[in-house]
Structures are given as structure tokens and as C-alpha cells.
Amino acid sequence: MTEHEAQPAADREQTRDDGAQVSTGKETAGAHEAAIPELVIISGMSGAGRSTAAKCLEDLGWFVVDNLPPALIPTMVELGARSQGNVARIAVVVDVRGRRFFDNLRESLADLDARGVTRRIVFLESSDDALVRRFESVRRPHPLQGDGRIVDGIAAERELLRELRGDADLVIDTSSLNVHELRAKMDAQFAGDEEPELRATVMSFGFKYGLPVDADLVVDMRFLPNPHWVPELRPFTGLNEEVSSYVLNQPGAKEFLDRYAELLQLIAAGYRREGKRYVTVAVGCTGGKHRSVAMSEKLAARLAAEGVETVVVHRDMGRE
Structure with missing residues (x-):
């Protein structure tokens, strides 16, 4: 194959039958190159925290692919470049x-370098003692130990990954790190100057339909009078301005909103420090139609004002 034949068709000069030359796509090359995603390759010892590191990047907005054969990495980057900026990292x-594919990794990295792809290799390391303890705690064999001992599998893996470790841009020793400390190190490297984002779901619900199974925090609005017993308010929900005003003007309602919003700010700051990225706040009343809906909307607005990405879900509002 000649060099001309190897060029993408869109990048080659084309000539019409009448001799006029048509666009070759070169004028958009700069825009295409600008759309090439940033790439991070996560590898390292089994049990050293690869999954935690990957989850951390996912929480920071990266598109994460687990166990991709190295030969397919350039293809994945190319697909990301075609996403019009939707897959930037x-x-x-x-x-x-994927050990049988490691021979292809260096060739793939050379291909990426030739394309000008910004890429980093993160290698998760840990001591033999720490890895043995982790495998024993979950009572699982090492992927490479075969009929031998865990230490045999660890030794085989170290030898297999020796060259990749030497090429790594960032090596993190997790021997003495817990999950939160590893996430903090990843945040420090990849979150930039921005504080890691916390996402909150504020969910209204009715106690008579059961507690939300995914709730991190639960509050009870049944200490407020129920608009259900006000005939002119009964047909409406907490999204109605009259219902919301009725709920918020009850004794203790505004005080609760102010104090609980302050408490949520304190909890949110702690969640960020501990590496927790998602929280669900469940706000309940009897039927999940009036009080919980009105208070959920107000709490969500307070969280959003503090920079927390917030989604409001009214689980039981439409039930009879």
C-alpha cells in the first residue's frame, strides 16, 4: 500500500470530471485534532485499587472502559474523536x-503519540504483604496463581507488568492507603483546581408506600399539618404555589428548612472529603404528595445555590 492509498479519503485531494478540485477536508483538520480525547491508561497489580481509580475518574466525568485489549485503544480514541466533543476524556x-494483548500495547502507544493524543499511564502498586492480605480477606485466588500460592501469582504479575510500570507517568503505592485516601490522590491528579463535584438527588416519598431503598438520608415532614385535610388544597400537589405556601408557613417549617439546609452543607463538605460523590436525600410525608414535595423543592434549591448538582424526584406524587 502506498502512502497516498493509506491516507483517509476525506484528507486526499479529489478531482471532478470537469477538472475542478473539491474540498479535501484539510480545512477542518485542526478542528478534528482539537476533538481528540485525552487518554488515561490505568493498570497495575491486581488488588492494588485499579477499580477504585477507574471509578474515581468516572465520577470526575471520564468515559471509562474496563479490560479493553490494548490493540483497540487507538480505535476507542478515534471513536471518541468522532463524538463531537461528547467524549473528551x-x-x-x-x-x-488481557495479558495476551500486552505485546500490542507499545505499538498502540506509538500510534497514539503519532496522532498527538495526550495520554498518561497510571500504575497502581502495592506490597506483597498488602496484596496477600487483600486476596485472603475476599477469599479469592490471584488471577495468575494457577495451582500455586497467592504469592506465586503476585510474582508472575510483577514480572509481566515490569516494563509497563517503567513507562508509567504516575505510580501510586496503595500499600497503606484506604479507599478514600486513594480517591483523594486521584482527585489531586485529575480534578484540576476544582473541588470534586457532589451530585445530590432529593426524593419526595410517601411513608405508606415504603422507604426508598437507596436513601442516604431520610427526613420526616409529618410533623407539619397535612394539606390533604384542607378541601381546596387536597386535589393539588406540593408543586402548587398555594400548597407550598401553606406548608412553608406552618410553625417550624421555615426553621426546619434553614437548619436542615445548613446541616446538608456540613454533610456535603464531609462527603467531598471522604470521596463520596453521590447522595440521596429522601423527604417523606404520609402520601408523598403535598408536604414532602414542597419541602423537597425548597431543599433542592438550597443545595443548588451552594453549588451542588441536584436532581429532584417525586416518587409517589402521582399515586392515589
């Missing part, structure tokens, strides 16, 4: 499950 986890 890709993280790929490469581990011993």
Missing part, C-alpha cells in the same frame, strides 16, 4: 485478564 483499564 477516556480512561482505559488494562490488566492481567
Whole structure:
């Protein structure tokens, strides 16, 4: 194949039958190159925290692919470049499950370098003692130990990954780190100057339909009078201005809103420090139609004003 034949058709000069030359696509090359995603390759020892590191990047907005054969990494980057900026950052986890593909990794990296792709390799390391303890705690064999001991699998994996470790841009030793400390290190490297984002779901619900199983925090609005017993308010929901005003003007309602919003700010700051990225606040009343809906809307507005990305869900509002 000649160099001309190897060029993408869109990049070659084309000539019409009448001799006029048509667009080759070169004028958009700069825009195409600008759309090439940033790439992080996550690898390292089994049990050293690859999944935690990958989850951290996912929470920071990266598109994460687990166990992708290294030979397919350039293809994944190319697909990201075609996403018109929707996939700006890709993280790929490469581990011993794909060990037969490691021979292709250097060729793939050379291909990416030739394209001008910004890429980094993150290698998760840990001591033999720490890895043995972790495998024993979950009572699972090491992927490479075969009929031998866990330490045999660890030794085999170290040898297999030796060259990749030497090429790594960032090596993190997790021997003495817990999950939160590893997430903090990843945040420090990849979150930039911005504080890691916290996303909150504020969910109204009715106690008579059961507690939300995914709630992190639950508050009870049944200490307020129920608009259900006000005939002119009964047909409406807490989204109605008259219902909302009725709920918020009850004794203790505004005080509760102010104090609980302050408490949520304190909790949100702690969640960020501990690496927790998602929280669900469940706000309940009897039927999930009036009081909980009105208070959920107000709490969500307070959280959003504090920079927390917030979604409001009214689980039981439409039930009879």
C-alpha cells in the first residue's frame, strides 16, 4: 500500500470530471485534532485499587472502559474523536485478564503519540504483604496463581507488568492507603483546581408506600399539618404555589428548612472529603404528595445555590 492509498479519503485531494478540485477536508483538520480525547491508561497489580481509580475518574466525568485489549485503544480514541466533543476524556483499564494483548500495547502507544493524543499511564502498586492480605480477606485466588500460592501469582504479575510500570507517568503505592485516601490522590491528579463535584438527588416519598431503598438520608415532614385535610388544597400537589405556601408557613417549617439546609452543607463538605460523590436525600410525608414535595423543592434549591448538582424526584406524587 502506498502512502497516498493509506491516507483517509476525506484528507486526499479529489478531482471532478470537469477538472475542478473539491474540498479535501484539510480545512477542518485542526478542528478534528482539537476533538481528540485525552487518554488515561490505568493498570497495575491486581488488588492494588485499579477499580477504585477507574471509578474515581468516572465520577470526575471520564468515559471509562474496563479490560479493553490494548490493540483497540487507538480505535476507542478515534471513536471518541468522532463524538463531537461528547467524549473528551477516556480512561482505559488494562490488566492481567488481557495479558495476551500486552505485546500490542507499545505499538498502540506509538500510534497514539503519532496522532498527538495526550495520554498518561497510571500504575497502581502495592506490597506483597498488602496484596496477600487483600486476596485472603475476599477469599479469592490471584488471577495468575494457577495451582500455586497467592504469592506465586503476585510474582508472575510483577514480572509481566515490569516494563509497563517503567513507562508509567504516575505510580501510586496503595500499600497503606484506604479507599478514600486513594480517591483523594486521584482527585489531586485529575480534578484540576476544582473541588470534586457532589451530585445530590432529593426524593419526595410517601411513608405508606415504603422507604426508598437507596436513601442516604431520610427526613420526616409529618410533623407539619397535612394539606390533604384542607378541601381546596387536597386535589393539588406540593408543586402548587398555594400548597407550598401553606406548608412553608406552618410553625417550624421555615426553621426546619434553614437548619436542615445548613446541616446538608456540613454533610456535603464531609462527603467531598471522604470521596463520596453521590447522595440521596429522601423527604417523606404520609402520601408523598403535598408536604414532602414542597419541602423537597425548597431543599433542592438550597443545595443548588451552594453549588451542588441536584436532581429532584417525586416518587409517589402521582399515586392515589
